[in-house]
Amino acid sequence: MSTTTTPNLKAHEVPIPELDVLKSWLLDMLRIREFEVRAMQAYQNKLAGGFLHVYNGQEAVAVGCIAAMRHTDPVITAYRDHGHALARGLDPKIGFAELFGRIDGCAKGKGGSMHFFDRDNHMFGGHGIVGAQCPLGTGLAFATKYNDEVINGGKSDSVTACFLGDGALNQGSVHEAMNLAAIFDLPIIFCVENNRYAMGTAIDRCTASGDQITNRAVAFDMEARTIRGMDVIEVYREMTEIVEWVRSESRPYFLDIDTYRFKGHSMSDPRKYRTHEEEVEFEANDPIDKLSRYLTSSKLMAEEDIKAMSKSVRSEIREAVAWAKQSPVPDVSELHHDVYADVWGPFTGTSLPRYMLEKRSGEGGDADGA
Amino acid sequence: MPMAREIEFREALREAMSEEMRSDPRVFLMGEEVAQYHGAYKVSKGMLEEFGPRRIIDTPISESGFAGMGIGATMLGLRPIVEFMSWSFSLVAADQIMNNAPKILYMSGGQFGCPIVFRGNDGAGGQLGSTHSWCVESLYANVPGLKMIIPSDPYDAKGLLKSAIRDENPVFCLESERLLSIKGDVPEEEYVIPIGEAVIRRPGTDCTLVGFGRTVYFCEQAAEELAKEGIECEILDMRSIRPLDLDAIVTSVRKTNYCVVVDQSWSFASIGSEVAAEVHKACFDDLDNHVHRVHNDDVPAPYSHDLEQEMLPHARKICEAVRSATYNA
Numbered sequence: 101m102s103t104t105t106t107p108n109l110k111a112h113e114v115p116i117p118e119l120d121v122l123k124s125w126l127l128d129m130l131r132i133r134e135f136e137v138r139a140m141q142a143y144q145n146k147l148a149g150g151f152l153h154v155y156n157g158q159e160a161v162a163v164g165c166i167a168a169m170r171h172t173d174p175v176i177t178a179y180r181d182h183g184h185a186l187a188r189g190l191d192p193k194i195g196f197a198e199l200f201g202r203i204d205g206c207a208k209g210k211g212g213s214m215h216f217f218d219r220d221n222h223m224f225g226g227h228g229i230v231g232a233q234c235p236l237g238t239g240l241a242f243a244t245k246y247n248d249e250v251i252n253g254g255k256s257d258s259v260t261a262c263f264l265g266d267g268a269l270n271q272g273s274v275h276e277a278m279n280l281a282a283i284f285d286l287p288i289i290f291c292v293e294n295n296r297y298a299m300g301t302a303i304d305r306c307t308a309s310g311d312q313i314t315n316r317a318v319a320f321d322m323e324a325r326t327i328r329g330m331d332v333i334e335v336y337r338e339m340t341e342i343v344e345w346v347r348s349e350s351r352p353y354f355l356d357i358d359t360y361r362f363k364g365h366s367m368s369d370p371r372k373y374r375t376h377e378e379e380v381e382f383e384a385n386d387p388i389d390k391l392s393r394y395l396t397s398s399k400l401m402a403e404e405d406i407k408a409m410s411k412s413v414r415s416e417i418r419e420a421v422a423w424a425k426q427s428p429v430p431d432v433s434e435l436h437h438d439v440y441a442d443v444w445g446p447f448t449g450t451s452l453p454r455y456m457l458e459k460r461s462g463e464g465g466d467a468d469g470a
Numbered sequence: 471m472p473m474a475r476e477i478e479f480r481e482a483l484r485e486a487m488s489e490e491m492r493s494d495p496r497v498f499l500m501g502e503e504v505a506q507y508h509g510a511y512k513v514s515k516g517m518l519e520e521f522g523p524r525r526i527i528d529t530p531i532s533e534s535g536f537a538g539m540g541i542g543a544t545m546l547g548l549r550p551i552v553e554f555m556s557w558s559f560s561l562v563a564a565d566q567i568m569n570n571a572p573k574i575l576y577m578s579g580g581q582f583g584c585p586i587v588f589r590g591n592d593g594a595g596g597q598l599g600s601t602h603s604w605c606v607e608s609l610y611a612n613v614p615g616l617k618m619i620i621p622s623d624p625y626d627a628k629g630l631l632k633s634a635i636r637d638e639n640p641v642f643c644l645e646s647e648r649l650l651s652i653k654g655d656v657p658e659e660e661y662v663i664p665i666g667e668a669v670i671r672r673p674g675t676d677c678t679l680v681g682f683g684r685t686v687y688f689c690e691q692a693a694e695e696l697a698k699e700g701i702e703c704e705i706l707d708m709r710s711i712r713p714l715d716l717d718a719i720v721t722s723v724r725k726t727n728y729c730v731v732v733d734q735s736w737s738f739a740s741i742g743s744e745v746a747a748e749v750h751k752a753c754f755d756d757l758d759n760h761v762h763r764v765h766n767d768d769v770p771a772p773y774s775h776d777l778e779q780e781m782l783p784h785a786r787k788i789c790e791a792v793r794s795a796t797y798n799a
């Protein structure tokens with residue numbers, strides 16, 4: 101979903117997109133929410149295992165940020181990754197198949213909830229180790245710039261969005277990544293999804309200068325700002341300004357996005373560390389309601405239209421779950437597949453996941469290439 | 471007759487990198503002091519002048535950061551060579567090199583391979599003490615998804631490193647600071663050595679010595695000594711640890727009926743113990759004694775010169791092990 105804008109437009113000058121685009125955002129956010137609701141259900145029914153971290157409440161962040169980017173601009177994130185993958189275009193049924201550990205999953209059931217990769221949609225994971233995606237993200241930005249400038253002799257033209265949590269700010273690798281991005285002038289945005297908690301640890305209990313985390317960017321000579329993350333239009337407009345600035349300047353940016361996770365950290369979280377009142381207060385700020393209200397109050401959509409959209413998303417997701425349930429579990433031969441790119445010993449080489457192969461054969465040729 | 475030349479181990483490494491960089495613009499070198507300083511051990515001397523700062527990249531002292539940056543860059547098709555000034559310092563990048571590089575292909579269900587080379591000095595240098603004398607081979611060889619090479623001479627260093635740069639998997643190349651200045655014949659003509667093939671350094675009939683990297687030289691010293699006693703050792707230089715050329719070991723042991731493994735890392739859960747286990751399994755009926763192992767002593771590396779030398783899996787220890795294994799003690 102790419103939108104062209106004039107470079108270096110200020111956020112408040114970025115036009116609010118047309119109705120079709122706004123509708124697609126609403127659809128994306130509803131889809132993410134419903135995906136997570138069904139994922140939690142599946143987890144309770146033991147269809148999904150491992151750790152499950154849901155994105156409820158933060159939808160406007162992934163949808164707004166990604167809407168401001170080109171489809172070919174790389175995206176990378178941590179383990180709370182379903183929202184980013186879906187916003188990037190991953191088919192929900194492929195996501196559920198991954199959650200259920202099935203062969204049709206984006207990683208053939210070998211990655212799980214925390215490791216959603218989707219190369220065709222320029223989604224580079226899904227990373228389980230807190231902060232570890234940030235050096236990788238700088239590598240993506242390094243590579244786009246190297247490809248553009250060193251190999252192709254042109255000018256750097258891509259922007260990488262590297263999402264991380266507020267808790268990740270205290271991880272050494274994140275600081276290393278920010279320093280590298282600054283000294284190498286890498287076109288990367290560190291998008292901090294500041295949901296105020298790292299598991300049960302509130303930001304002020306673990307992060308020095310936690311009330312103003314943009315202070316950290318100063319140390320790395322990096323531009324920074326704090327934005328509100330519950331309004332997708334606002335996220336999009338701010339991000340648009342930043343993306344285009346990063347694209348034209350080839351400099352890193354630190355973006356503190358104020359948001360809230362409505363559910364527990366993962367499925368085993370009793371949420372004793374925060375009050376019910378606090379949760380209620382933030383739930384009143386639901387990003388989906390916010391966009392819905394905007395659309396209805398400005399008479400762009402009627403309540404009934406939104407209800408109908410919600411309903412169709414529910415059935416789409418229901419079908420996706422049903423589809424994923426009938427996907428086979430991986431054959432045991434998969435155990436030794438994708439360990440090495442080549443064949444040796446017990447290892448049988450590698451191949452793309454089924455949904456990508458099907459797409460390629462459907463296109464009648466090998467459209468491979470990251 | 472191809473022209474033979476003698477060049478240093480470090481030059482052989484440099485030639486491997488430079489040749490691959492000339493033929494493939496996706497290849498670049500980064501690490502601490504690799505550019506303007508010409509490499510802490512002068513391996514990359516002159517490369518900045520040839521390839522410029524966009525491809526020979528000085529990094530901050532930030533192993534986790536730049537190792538991860540290299541890995542990330544592979545996801546968009548680049549083929550980085552990441553130099554660790556010492557593999558000892560790679561420990562602070564352990565998460566990136568053990569978790570991400572070797573597993574991203576699997577975790578992504580085949581979507582992203584990781585063609586990257588990590589290389590640098592491994593093992594005791596000269597009195598560097600315990601933090602700087604790591605032998606990481608056993609530690610890292612434990613991880614599926616990566617390959618590991620440990621060349622012992624300039625010819626192998628060049629041929630193996632070229633293969634490593636062309637490999638579609640992460641390859642860990644472990645060099646020894648003690649070997650960087652040794653010279654050896656390296657032809658002018660281009661060649662590569664496939665990863666995963668051992669070579670016989672010295673033929674013999676009485677006992678198989680399995681070594682790799684620096685320990686090959688300890689084996690050679692021991693073999694000279696033992697020859698005087700009438701024990702002819704066959705020395706196998708493994709060159710690659712993952713894949714390990716078990717067939718070569720088995721063939722030799724079937725001939726000699728005795729086997730001593732010489733591994734410069736610690737003995738517990740090591741390459742030495744792995745080789746011993748595999749040889750016991752494959753050669754149960756061929757062995758006339760159990761496989762003997764010679765390792766670094768099970769201690770942190772000491773600073774004091776004589777203590778450090780004693781710690782190594784040196785010739786005297788190998789001789790003792792061979793005599794014991796062959797009932798000549």
Ligand SMILES: Cc1ncc(C[n+]2csc(CCOP(=O)(O)OP(=O)(O)O)c2C)c(N)n1
Nearest residue numbers: 180228229230265266267268295297298299
């Ligand atoms: C290196 C590491 N340490 C600990 C964990 C366990 N862990 C997973 S998520 C998490 C909290 C991270 O919080 P934050 O970065 O704010 O992200 P959020 O969950 O809020 O999205 C912790 C401690 C981990 N995955 N990796």
Ligand SMILES: [Mg+2]
Nearest residue numbers: 265266297298
């Ligand atoms: Mg958080």
